[in-house]
Amino acid sequence: MDVGQAIIDGTREVFSAMLMVELEVVKIIEGRGGDIPANITSMVGLGKDIRGMLAVHCPSSVARDITGTFLGMEVLEIDEDVKDAIGEIANMVAGNMKNSFAEDGKDIQIAIPTTVIGESFSTSGMSGATRVVVHFAMNGGLFMVELKYID
Template sequence: MNVGQAIIDATTEVFSTMLMVDLEVGETVEGKDGDIPANITSMIGLGKDIRGMLAVHCPAVVAKDITGSFLGMEVTELNEDVKDAIGEIANMVAGNMKVAFGEDGKNIEIAIPTTIIGDSFRTSGMAGAHRVAVYFTMNNEVFLIELKYICSSGD
C-alpha cells in the first residue's frame, strides 16, 4: 500500500465531504522528521496490525479556518471548539485510513484523539517507526498530516 497516497485520499475526502473544502496537496515526506508548522496538534493512537500515531498539525490560522467551516461562523481564538474540531478531523482521517488499511488486509484499532495547543512543542513516537507526512494547503496556509507507524505483519 502507498501510505502517502492513503493519507492524501483520506484527508481530501474528509475535507471535501465534511467541510466542502478542496485542499491543495503538497509534498509527501518519508522517513525524516522536519519542521512542523503547528500551534495545535491532534494525535490518535493506532493499534493491532498497524501500531503508531496519526497526527494533524495545524498553525492557528488553519485550525480556526477548519473550525469555522465546521461551525459555519468565524472563529477568532484557539479554544475548546478548535480543539474539538481538529480532534474530529484527526478522527475522521484515521477512520478513512482504517478503511484503506482494511482493504489491504490489515486490522486497525483507533484511540480517542488527544489535542495540544502551544507555540513550541515536539512529538516523538516509537523508535524504528516509519514516518510519512503529507503537506496540504487550505486558504493559502499549510498544515500537515503525519503517520508514524510500525506494521506488525510486514509493510
C-alpha cells in the same frame, strides 16, 4: 499500499465531505526530517495490526479556518471548539486510514483523539517507525497530516 496516497485520499475525502473544501497537496515527506510548525496538534493512537499515531498539525490561523468552515461561523481564538474540531478531523482521517489498511488485510483499532496546543513541542518514541507527512494547502494556509507507524 502507498501510504502517502492513502493519507491524501483520506484527508481530501474528509475535507470534501465535511467542509466542502478541496485541498492542494504541497509535498510529501517520508522518513525523518521536516519541522512541524504547528500551534495545535491532534493525535489519534493506532493499535492492533498497525501500531502508531496519526496526527493533524495546524498553525492557529489554519485551525481557526478549519473550525470556522466546519461550524459555519467565524472563529477568532483557539478555544474548545477548535480543539474539538481538529480532534474530529484527525479522528475521521484516522477512520479513513483504518479503511485503507483494512483493504490491505490489516485490522486497526483507533483511540480517542488527544489535542495539544502550544508554541513549541515535539513527539518522540516509536524507534524504527515508518513516518509519512503530507503537507496540504487550504485557503492559502498550510497544515500537515502525519502518520507514524510500525506494522
